Amino acid sequence: MFYALNGIKKNYFGANAQKAGEMENITVDGAAKRRHGIHEQTRNTIRDMIVSGALVAGERIDEKLLSEQIGVSKTPVREALKVLAAEGLVDLQANRGSRVVKPSPEAIRHLFAVIASLEP
Secondary structure, three states, X not given: OEEEEOOEEEEOOOOOOOOOOOEEEEOOOOOOOOHHHHHHHHHHHHHHXXXXXXXXXXXXXXXXXXHHHHOOOHHHHHHHHHHHHHOOOEEEEOOOEXXXXXXXXXXXXXXXXXXXXXXX
């Protein structure tokens, strides 16, 4: 997947980085958007990267590289990772950085049960 932040086209790193034709526009007008908007968009971008597999389960998250890929400073990335940790998508480890959570077999079974209940 590709993302455009502040008008600059960025691509994900990792195995799924070159999916042609896929692009989500995330534009931020510095004067029009408040800092809250950048943090929220950064969080949504990282969440999408985790769900799509661009950030692999169990993989260490390099905040500096991720901030460069998304096109924001490290502060919105750190704030996004805190929220994603509260959601259970990221494991924050003091003085060791963060990792994408590897779902347990029980969590996967629960997820399939929920999906099955939603299908007609």
